[in-house]
Amino acid sequence: MALDTTSEHVPDRDTVFANVQRRALMTVAVPLAIFAYLTYTWFAFGVPELLEKSRPERAVILATDSVAYKVHVVKDIRRDEVEVAIEGERTATYDPTDYPEWVSVNGDQIDVDLGEGYFIEIDGQTARFTVPGYGTILSTAVSNGVETELPPGPVPEWLRDDPRKLDARPTLDRRLQITRTKIEVHNYFGGWENFWFPFNSQLYGMSAGQLYALALSGDRLDPNTSNLWFIVNEFLDNPDWQHGKIMVALFETIMMAVLGTITAAAFGLPLAFLAAKNFTPSIVLRFGIRRLFDFLRGIDMLIWSLIFIRAFGLGPLTGALAIAFTDTGSLGKLFSEALENIDNKQVEGVRATGASQVQRYRFGVIPQILPVFVSQVLYYLESNTRSATVIGALGAGGIGLVLVETMKTSRDWENTSYIIVLTIIVVIMMDQTSGWLRRKLIEGK
Structure with a gap:
């Protein structure tokens, strides 16, 4: 007579129910535990305070500066002088007879064409900034700060109208700043400025073909070294890029x-x-x-x-x-x-x-x-x-x-x-x- 042993391998109803309950509990408990841990770390690590103090617009500006450079057009009101320089450096200042084509200086009148309809006219201590889609900003530097006239309507976020300083940046690559002592325009361009040679170098602005021809030329720029080594040294000794x-x-x-x-x-x-x-x-x-x-x-x-x-x-x-x-x-x-x-x-x-x-x-x-x-x-x-x-x-x-x-x-x-x-x-x-x-x-x- 054969013995029926199948019952020894079949779990009873209570065991099956307990296993189902345990799995259901784990299915709910594990996600809850993970959520609780993430919630704890969110506040324990001070994420809300960090987000509150964050300045994403500053990060965007720094990111822009890392892949672009700006040319400063500065009108010094006290000395009544105009200076156009790359990154505002004295060593990268344009000669008054060789300003960029988008800058025009005629006595006290300075015209800066920033492209795409953005235009700045500087006359003495007054700047007129034409912004497409917004209107014209008229601002004058006075003894105690800045007096500004804005187009009617709400003030946009990119414009900081303060009695002591006007700061208008309608786009990342265009900016106007006015204080009682100076009017400053920033115009951004893509790329790294003066990467190959310094601004005041004899090689500045030369194309690859011109440099190749110069390297093979017998007429030395420096009588103490060959043109090839002169080019190499000018590149390696670039003070801006080192x-x-x-x-x-x-x-x-x-x-x-x-x-x-x-x-x-x-x-x-x-x-x-x-x-x-x-x-x-x-x-x-x-x-x-x-x-x-x-x-x-x-x-x-x-x-x-x-x-x-x-x-x-x-x-x-x-x-x-x-x-x-x-x-x-x-x-x-x-x-x-x-x-x-x-x-x-x-x-x-x-x-x-x-x-x-x-x-x-x-x-x-x-x-x-x-x-x-x-x-x-x-x-x-x-x-x-x-x-x-x-x-x-x-x-x-x-x-x-x-x-x-x-x-x-x-x-x-x-x-x-x-x-x-x-x-x-x-x-x-x-x-x-x-x-x-x-x-x-x-x-x-």
């Missing part, structure tokens, strides 16, 4: 990353043998080395950088040491794990030939961990190029320090963009180079 200084800083950043990574790999591999249980029988020694790895990588690279800056002062060496200390812990841990997972049969095969212990490591162990070693070292080298930029910003030198210097004022955002673009290009080049080396060394391609 190409030479930035190239040196980029080289320092790369060397900081390379030196730190190679040092970490050189120390991490021998220590990894001491941390691997199949190479070091001593539990105490293995425990000590592994805790050393935890200590080195447990302290962030930025903290190490601050410690070394306090100890040794500013300079690229402190950044390289910070990278080396942190990566010794990380690479040592990775290498030790790779060593513990090697195939001992290869080691035994090399031993059977009568090889010494060093030879067993050389021919039985290293070939097995070489792919991991090369891959991880190259990856950390690529990553440390970015890290070296951040470390440099703390004072270790390199491109990071130059980047921070350009961000101290609101006038050099185009220089900031330039450095960021160069840093991205270097990271891409390091990524491509490391990928090529991996294929060469590991895959043999």
Whole structure:
């Protein structure tokens, strides 16, 4: 007689109901817990206050300044002088006989054509700003401030009508400011001003063809150097963009990353043998080395950088040491794990030939961990190029320090963009180079 055992595998009704209730509870509880956590962080991190203090219009202006430059047309009322300059710099001031075509000066009358119907007429201490779709703003600088007449209707958001100052910016690339001492017009243009050569350079405004012909010409601009080197020096010594200084800083950043990574790999591999249980029988020694790895990588690279800056002062060496200390812990841990997972049969095969212990490591162990070693070292080298930029910003030198210097004022955002673009290009080049080396060394391609 066969026994019916199916009932032992069928859950009773109460168990099924309890499971359904538990799943339903989890379906509701998990989203509620996530929502509660996000709500807590929203207020704990002060997001409402941050949004209240935020100035998105300021961010838009800075973004515009990073990809464009402006030409200032300034009427100094006290000295009764007119000046037209790029970014308002004395070193980039136009000669009165060579003003831009959109600026016309005739005695006290100054006409500025900002394009698309935007037109400013300056006569003495009065400016008339014609704005399409709005009307004409008439403003006069007086002894105690500014007197302004606006078209009838509500005052637009882009217009700041204050008794002490008029600030009209109907578009991002057009602006008029008037105080009791001066009338100032800003006209924006896309691109980076004076990027190749300084405004007062003999090469300013030359086309690529003209520069090529000049480089091949036997008539030297400077009798002490060839035209080619004169062009190169004018580019590198550009005071506005400091190409030479930035190239040196980029080289320092790369060397900081390379030196730190190679040092970490050189120390991490021998220590990894001491941390691997199949190479070091001593539990105490293995425990000590592994805790050393935890200590080195447990302290962030930025903290190490601050410690070394306090100890040794500013300079690229402190950044390289910070990278080396942190990566010794990380690479040592990775290498030790790779060593513990090697195939001992290869080691035994090399031993059977009568090889010494060093030879067993050389021919039985290293070939097995070489792919991991090369891959991880190259990856950390690529990553440390970015890290070296951040470390440099703390004072270790390199491109990071130059980047921070350009961000101290609101006038050099185009220089900031330039450095960021160069840093991205270097990271891409390091990524491509490391990928090529991996294929060469590991895959043999």
